[in-house]
Amino acid sequence: MEQVVEKERKKSILQEITSKTDQIDQKVKYRIFLSVFFFLSGFNFASWASRIPTIKAALNLNEAELGSVLLTMPISSMIGLPISGWLVSRFDTRIPLTLAFFLNALSLSLIGLAQSTLSLVIALFLFSLSTRIFNISMNTQAITLQKQFDRKINGSFHGLWSTGGIVGVAVTTLIISQGISIVPHLVTVSVVTIVITLLSYQQLLRNDRSTGKDKKSMAKPDAYILYLGLLVFFAAICEGGMFDWSGIYFQKVVKEEVFTIGYLIFMTFMAFSRFVSDRIIDKIGMAPTYIMSAMCIFTGINLAIFFPTFWPALIGFSFVGFGTAAVIPMTYTLAGGSEKYSAGVAISLVASFGIVGMLLGPPLIGYLAHAFNLKMSFITFAFSGLMLIPISRLFFRLTKQN
Incomplete structure (x- = not known):
């Protein structure tokens, strides 16, 4: 038996x-x-x-x-x-x-x-x-x-x-x-x-x-979606602006003949950061990762602005790519936790803020460059990076996450 x-x-x-x-x-x-x-x-x-x-x-x-x-x-x-x-x-x-x-x-x-x-x-x-x-x-x-x-x-x-x-x-x-x-x-x-x-x-x-979470009105997103949307908005200003202007910065300001290297180094470090960001988040949490991202963007842009020569600008753009990369996927992950909307609708709403950022970023740099100069217009990215800190703090205070 x-x-x-x-x-x-x-x-x-x-x-x-x-x-x-x-x-x-x-x-x-x-x-x-x-x-x-x-x-x-x-x-x-x-x-x-x-x-x-x-x-x-x-x-x-x-x-x-x-x-x-x-x-x-x-x-x-x-x-x-x-x-x-x-x-x-x-x-x-x-x-x-x-x-x-x-x-x-x-x-x-x-x-x-x-x-x-x-x-x-x-x-x-x-x-x-x-x-x-x-x-x-x-x-x-x-x-x-x-x-x-x-x-x-x-x-x-x-x-x-x-x-x-x-x-x-x-x-x-x-x-x-x-x-x-x-x-x-x-x-x-x-x-x-x-x-x-x-x-x-x-x-x-x-x-x-969806299992029926989206019956509430989509006309007025709650604070949860609003904060996440603003995080994506400022990240998108950095991404969209760097996509369009990083090569021109290396051509006009750094005076580099192979000007595409500015765009390439930004994209390369953005890709690298996205592959390692999941491990970073697992180790230190999302709230510190937003702060780290903000400081990388701020430091990298200022390095390129105040030392507009080949190596400082190259290192600076590397920092910007590394810092910008984690923000949007991390924010989409948080959007999936919305209690008001299903994951798909929440991500769609948050992504709309990103579209506005992508739309405003490149022409804003162009207007500021025309009014002042291209080097000074890049301060826009430094400001956008810093804005990730207070907005992410408001979000985590609202949800009491870390």
Whole structure:
């Protein structure tokens, strides 16, 4: 009798171990395939952005006309706010994610094929709208999946987005050096996007739609969302401004011939920071990480402003990339804990503040540079970095987290 009991006990333990192993394998699989989409998102964005000079020349646009065309993207993204929020609360997020990646692939080809300003505006509208939808879907998947792990993993997803961006710039640079035109370039990226989406979407997380948290009004976000939105707003001013002006700073202020190194070093350290930020947060907590991020941005910008030579500016931009990187993924993680909204809708609301920051940052630097000079205009980034400290303190005081 005792032998039978012991045999059953061992069988039960074996079944439990097998079940846990299957669960671990499943969540790792979800993480791998979601990572593919984050990387592809960064790659696609960089593929388009690095072709802007080509498009400008092909359509004979001046700076003002190009600026007006590019304004299509934040407008489209804001229109996509209620659409993306509704989709992630209505369906499993893998559905809008998949459809948005198909639309993104189509719009990339349309950008390459655009023969007029109107056709380019339409293509960019679709590109930005689809980007908005799959960004919210991916981040909702990431926040939901993170709950199955014993540690933070959201930062690594955003690190893969940055890595995809770096690879996209590198591939585009190689393609341009070989004299390949924009049409075969972007059409090829579109085809690759469709193939990867078809092969990968079934391996994404399922059954993650809203359970009814979003019945309260979205017209007036509560203090929880407001503070998180402001954190993303100031981080986005830094990110958007550095994306557009870091290369010009190295060209005009540092007087460096290979001016793209400013953008490259910022992106590289941003990617590196996002891969290690999860471990940093696990060790010191979110509240100290916001303060550390703020001080990195402030220190790095001041180093580049007061010592505008190659190495100090390079080190300074490294600090800025490292400091800026953790803020948005960390804030999205906190948004997923909202008691008023589901994770998808909360992230969509917080992301709208980021869109405004991305919209205001680059032109604000341009206006200040025109009124004063480019070096002094970068003080905007130092101020935005410092603002992370009081806002994060207000947030954690509200929620009594650390």
